[in-house]
Amino acid sequence: MDERLERILPRVQKPGRYVGGEYNAVQKDKDKVDIRFAFCFPDTYEIGMSNLGMRILYGVMNEMDGVWCERVFQPWGDMEEEMRKAGIPLYGLESGDPIRDFDIIGFSVGYEMAFAGILNMLDLAGVPVRAEDRPDLSPLVIAGGTAMYNAEPLADFIDIVSLGEGEDVTVELIELYRRAKREGWTKHQLLVAAAQVPGLYVPSLYEVTYHDDGTVADIVPREGAPRKVTKRIVQDMDKSYFPVHTVVPSTEIVQDRTTLELFRGCIRGCRFCQAGYVYRPVRSRSKDLCAEYAKEALCDSGYEEMTLSSLSTSDYRPLVELCDDLEEFCEARHIHLSLPSLRADSFSMDLMQRLQKGRKSGLTFAPEAGTQRLRDAINKNVTEEDLLQSCRTAFAGGFNAVKLYFMLGLPTETDEDILGIAEIAAHVMHVWRESASNKNRGVRITVSTSWFVPKPFTAFQWEPQISLEEYQRRVKLLRQAITTKTVTYNWHDGDTSFLEAVLARGDRRLGKVLELAWRKGAKLDAWEEYFSLERWMEAFRECGLDPHFYANRTRSRDELMPWDMISCGVTDDYLWRERERAYASVTTPDCRTHCGGCGANRLVGGKCNV
Amino acid sequence: MSKLRLLFSKEAQASYISHLDLMRTFQRVFPRTGLKISHSNGFHPHAILSVVLPLPVGQSSVCELLDLTVDQESDGSGIVEKLNSGFPAGLRALDCYAPQRPVRELAFVQAELQFLYDAGVPAGCTAELEELFRRPSLIIQKKTKRRELADVDIRPLIRSLSFSEEEGKVLVQAVVAAQNPGLNPALLGNAVAKELPELAPDFVRVRRTALLDENGEIFR
Numbered sequence: 132m133d134e135r136l137e138r139i140l141p142r143v144q145k146p147g148r149y150v151g152g153e154y155n156a157v158q159k160d161k162d163k164v165d166i167r168f169a170f171c172f173p174d175t176y177e178i179g180m181s182n183l184g185m186r187i188l189y190g191v192m193n194e195m196d197g198v199w200c201e202r203v204f205q206p207w208g209d210m211e212e213e214m215r216k217a218g219i220p221l222y223g224l225e226s227g228d229p230i231r232d233f234d235i236i237g238f239s240v241g242y243e244m245a246f247a248g249i250l251n252m253l254d255l256a257g258v259p260v261r262a263e264d265r266p267d268l269s270p271l272v273i274a275g276g277t278a279m280y281n282a283e284p285l286a287d288f289i290d291i292v293s294l295g296e297g298e299d300v301t302v303e304l305i306e307l308y309r310r311a312k313r314e315g316w317t318k319h320q321l322l323v324a325a326a327q328v329p330g331l332y333v334p335s336l337y338e339v340t341y342h343d344d345g346t347v348a349d350i351v352p353r354e355g356a357p358r359k360v361t362k363r364i365v366q367d368m369d370k371s372y373f374p375v376h377t378v379v380p381s382t383e384i385v386q387d388r389t390t391l392e393l394f395r396g397c398i399r400g401c402r403f404c405q406a407g408y409v410y411r412p413v414r415s416r417s418k419d420l421c422a423e424y425a426k427e428a429l430c431d432s433g434y435e436e437m438t439l440s441s442l443s444t445s446d447y448r449p450l451v452e453l454c455d456d457l458e459e460f461c462e463a464r465h466i467h468l469s470l471p472s473l474r475a476d477s478f479s480m481d482l483m484q485r486l487q488k489g490r491k492s493g494l495t496f497a498p499e500a501g502t503q504r505l506r507d508a509i510n511k512n513v514t515e516e517d518l519l520q521s522c523r524t525a526f527a528g529g530f531n532a533v534k535l536y537f538m539l540g541l542p543t544e545t546d547e548d549i550l551g552i553a554e555i556a557a558h559v560m561h562v563w564r565e566s567a568s569n570k571n572r573g574v575r576i577t578v579s580t581s582w583f584v585p586k587p588f589t590a591f592q593w594e595p596q597i598s599l600e601e602y603q604r605r606v607k608l609l610r611q612a613i614t615t616k617t618v619t620y621n622w623h624d625g626d627t628s629f630l631e632a633v634l635a636r637g638d639r640r641l642g643k644v645l646e647l648a649w650r651k652g653a654k655l656d657a658w659e660e661y662f663s664l665e666r667w668m669e670a671f672r673e674c675g676l677d678p679h680f681y682a683n684r685t686r687s688r689d690e691l692m693p694w695d696m697i698s699c700g701v702t703d704d705y706l707w708r709e710r711e712r713a714y715a716s717v718t719t720p721d722c723r724t725h726c727g728g729c730g731a732n733r734l735v736g737g738k739c740n741v
Numbered sequence: 742m743s744k745l746r747l748l749f750s751k752e753a754q755a756s757y758i759s760h761l762d763l764m765r766t767f768q769r770v771f772p773r774t775g776l777k778i779s780h781s782n783g784f785h786p787h788a789i790l791s792v793v794l795p796l797p798v799g800q801s802s803v804c805e806l807l808d809l810t811v812d813q814e815s816d817g818s819g820i821v822e823k824l825n826s827g828f829p830a831g832l833r834a835l836d837c838y839a840p841q842r843p844v845r846e847l848a849f850v851q852a853e854l855q856f857l858y859d860a861g862v863p864a865g866c867t868a869e870l871e872e873l874f875r876r877p878s879l880i881i882q883k884k885t886k887r888r889e890l891a892d893v894d895i896r897p898l899i900r901s902l903s904f905s906e907e908e909g910k911v912l913v914q915a916v917v918a919a920q921n922p923g924l925n926p927a928l929l930g931n932a933v934a935k936e937l938p939e940l941a942p943d944f945v946r947v948r949r950t951a952l953l954d955e956n957g958e959i960f961r
Contacts, residue, residue: 132753138944140757141799147762152754152830154770381758381766381829433769433827464772465780 133227139213147382148176149210151202151224154379155431157189158225159199165312166305168192168200169223169230169256169270171238173248174657176204180378181386183440184276185239188297190374198305201225201233202378205248205655211255221256231257234269235308237301238289240276243634244627244662246284246645247653249274253288260646262290262335268311268318273304280362280409281587281694284634286334287642290318291325293332294697295362295409296395298372300330326356330363337696339639345680347638347691361698362409364734368394368416375427379434388436388469389428393421393453397442398722398741400729401499402510402590402713403541406442408706409588409699411731412739413722418449422456429466436467444470445479446721454482475513475521484528493532493575494525500541501551507716508543510590510709515555519562526567532575533559539605539622540583540597542713549605552578553612560615578613579621580606582628586635587694588701590709593686596632599625626664627656632682638693641681644670702730742779743815746793746808746840747824748961752801752948755831760795764788766829767807774823777812793844794952797925802949806961808840838961847919847960849900851951852926854913856933856942862911866940867904870911873936874902874929881932895932898924911942919952 132150140146161167170189172179179185179202192200201223206214214221220229230236236258238249250260253272259265262272274285275293282292293300304325311321326333336356340348352358365371373392380387396413397406416424429437439454441447454468461468468486473479475496483494498513500506506513522533537552556578563574582602585591597605606622613620634641647670655661671678686692688707705728712719719727722741726732732739751758758766768788771778780786793806817837824834858866873879879896898918905912917924930945952960 137946145759146757146798147759150754150757154827154829156830379769379829381755382762383765387765430773433772435768465786 133219135217135219136227139210139217139219143210143213144207145382148204148380149206149224151227153381155376156202156225156378157193157199159193161199161226161228164197164199166195166198166235166309167223167228167233168198168305169203169233169236170200171203171230171236171249171252173205173238173240173245173252174655175207176380176382177384178657179204179239180380180384182239182241183374183390183392184241184297186374186377186390187372188239188301190377191298191301191372192305194372195302195305197309199225201230203230203252205252206255208655208661211251211654214255221252229256231270234271234312235305236270236272238272238274238276240274240278240285242278242657243284243631244657245278246634247649247656249285250288250646250649251654254649260288260649262288265290266318268308268316268321271308271318271321275301277406277409278635280405280697280699281635281637282332282334283339283639283693284637284641284645286639287646289334290322291331291333293363294330294360295699296364298365300328300363303328304331323354323356326352326354329361332360332697334639339693341638341640345677347693347695350691350696352696358696359698360696361734362700364700365395365414366735368414369420371416373416373424375424376431377428379432386438387434388438389425389432389434390438390440391421391425391428392416393439393441393444393447393450395441398446399443399512400510400709400719400721400727402508402709403499403538403583403586405586405589408701408729410442411699411701411729412735413741414735415447415740418453418456421453425457426460429461429464435465436469437461438469438471440471443474445474445476445482451482454486475518477520477524480521480524484524493534494522494530495534495536496521497536498555499536499538500544501537501548501553501555504716505541505544505548505551507718508713509541510713510718512718512721515558518555519558522559522562523566526563526574529568531567531569531572532577534577534579535559537578537580538583539580539609540602542591542594543716544605546605546608549609550612552580552609553614556613556618557615560617574617576615576618577621578609578618579623580609581623582625584628584632584635587692588699588706590706590713592636592692592706593688593690593710595685596629596682598683599629602628624659627659627662629678629682630656630664630667633678634681636693637681640676644674644676647673700729700731700734705729742810742812744808744810744840745815745817745820745837746806746961747817747820747834748836749805749807750801750803750833750835751796751805751831752803752833753831755829756796756799756801758829758832759798760792763792764790766832767809770824770827771809771811773827774820776815776820779810779812793847794850794919794923796949797927797947800927800947800949803835804949804952806952808844836961842954842960846954847952848955849916849953849957850919850923850926850949851914851916851953853948853950854915854926854929855946856911856913856930857944857946858909858911859943861909862906863940866911867906869937869940870904870913870933871902873933874899879932879936881928881935883928895924895928898922899929902929916953916957
């Protein structure tokens with residue numbers, strides 16, 4: 132181990148996350164690979180190692196001959212300070228080598244609050260943050276992930292953006308780079324060629340002009356780049372890579388368990404949910420393959436817990452059969468199955484009761500809104516009766532804690548909707564009194580609200596975020612309305628949600644704000660220990676840009692969105708129709724009941740297999 | 742059910758795995774060997790595993806012991822090979838057997854320390870260190886479990902010490918008390934820094950080399 136590293140590790144928190152060497156971490160012979168790939172996650176090890184997408188692409192790349200993909204995470208502040216002081220540049224966990232010497236530096240970007248972390252990691256690596264200051268072919272800086280459906284605030288820094296699911300396009304990009312390296316192309320030659328690969332977006336090949344009012348006037352592709360870049364998807368989940376042999380961290384991470392991905396996409400169509408739109412269409416992995424992967428992954432990792440993962444797990448058709456298949460195997464090994472994103476319906480409750488042996492503690496539901504009218508407006512097709520019935524079953528079965536998640540500031544929300552949240556909590560309390568099997572233990576009901584952030588590629592992409600003052604008023608209103616003692620109310624801090632709203636729908640002029648905010652110290656913005664809205668507001672003032680223009684403005688139907696060069700398959704017409712239906716409080720049936728014609732079917736040759 | 746004891750080494754990257762994380766790592770490794778670790782019978786069953794003398798984070802060791810109970814009848818044979826295919830880098834199983842001696846008979850830790858001096862070892866260093874540790878009492882401040890500082894006399898906890906010099910470092914062979922109370926050998930460096938600040942090492946490396954009983958024989 133590097134002696135400089137050995138000297139600083141005793142002084143930092145949780146040093147185990149900075150040394151690599153975990154079970155299944157891939158070691159290769161440097162001299163036998165021609166492509167070194169630094170796979171960066173712009174947040175801490177604990178968060179990044181919990182990301183399934185990262186594990187998939189790590190496996191895909193390391194299966195390629197001559198390619199060595201290593202993991203890189205953002206160090207916590209104490210480690211960053213020590214590294215900078217000791218002159219240790221950011222290194223790959225597998226080899227310990229500085230990533231500035233790698234061929235490709237790729238970022239997985241799941242959320243906007245990670246943007247500043249990308250710049251910080253590049254800088255810590257000793258790589259110029261701006262793309263134009265990196266004239267050479269290597270290191271090539273690329274990015275992908277859900278937050279990259281609008282990569283415009285990062286346009287100045289990222290060379291190539293990979294849209295959608297990366298299993299195939301990452302391999303294509305690496306092969307293209309390999310050819311460029313072999314044939315001695317310039318970086319520009321590579322970028323022009325990359326723009327011809329479906330799913331690859333090269334920001335520097337697009338010229339964006341603005342109207343006087345600050346809205347986008349035109350987006351002009353150069354050098355043969357396409358006007359629309361459509362995301363890539365895996366067509367057949369049964370043929371797609373699943374990381375059966377995956378890195379098992381030696382230190383505790385956030386999602387410390389095996390994750391089995393059942394399907395991609397979601398049939399539900401909640402109108403606020405970006406994931407629900409951009410991951411379309413639904414593609415399922417067959418039950419037998421899921422069971423096989425599950426057993427193999429559990430045997431290899433030794434984990435005692437497995438999550439059946441997807442955007443809406445109770446919508447996996449053979450879910451009961453899969454659990455039947457796994458039950459005996461898991462029971463014999465003390466393995467616990469967990470179901471995330473449960474719907475509040477009787478089917479899910481029955482299943483959960485069956486799986487939840489012994490440990491009965493808390494249940495979480497996300498009704499999202501306080502009245503049926505608003506739940507219809509956002510197309511969250513859950514009724515209060517469903518929720519109460521689920522709670523009744525749970526309390527009768529011995530559960531004594533329920534968490535309820537809501538959003539404040541959804542389009543069309545009124546005070547009545549907010550007070551409805553308090554009423555639901557009171558009703559849940561009432562249900563507990565009626566049905567609890569053991570009242571001596573008491574009950575904990577937690578209501579949590581977040582501040583709604585409108586995202587691109589949703590039915591609400593044209594909507595304003597409500598102002599901070601209005602958000603605070605609504606929080607206060609709800610706080611006063613919750614009078615039941617056993618109900619705890621938690622609300623999300625407003626500052627991060629506001630910045631998230633600004634960046635989510637930002638244009639490429641935000642690049643200079645981002646750079647300035649980072650120079651002022653922004654790095655781990657998802658952590659309250661480090662986040663400061665004031666720092667960002669200063670940066671906006673110094674750049675002469677108004678954050679409220681991005682967060683709090685209503686867009687018209689014909690406004691050209693900054694991300695208009697990107698397509699996730701779902702059409703704008705469909706999103707607008709969904710917006711209209713929201714305002715009429717009309718629900719849209721799920722994809723299985725009725726095809727709403729969103730456009731994503733074109734990605735799978737015309738017909739979705741829902 | 743059988744009780745087993747595992748002898749293993751913990752070096753390089755693995756020396757940064759904390760005690761709790763090490764327990765988690767073992768719980769994941771054992772299922773791969775086909776051995777079932779026995780679980781307690783409580784409401785939240787937990788694996789019956791215990792590290793005999795937890796190693797401070799950052800130190801390395803070639804003589805760690807883990808006591809465990811498995812559901813099967815086993816004398817430990819064949820387990821070492823199975824474990825070694827599933828460990829993180831730096832952990833290595835060396836032997837597995839039915840323990841013959843209770844943990845309370847463990848009395849001393851033998852450790853090899855390196856005091857590193859970036860500007861070269863100061864002249865006369867070894868002699869002064871020997872002198873220092875010949876004092877009848879050596880009080881240092883140590884963090885207690887409540888995170889307060891307490892004065893501790895480490896002299897009675899030291900059984901033997903010897904110093905030798907190499908390029909840029911002083912090698913220290915130490916035998917110190919293992920338990921009730923034990924002494925973290927790294928604190929020898931703290932004692933130097935407190936009493937002879939001009940000889941304070943720039944970095945102290947610690948490596949456990951043996952666990953000993955009251956008579957100085959290997960405890961296994």
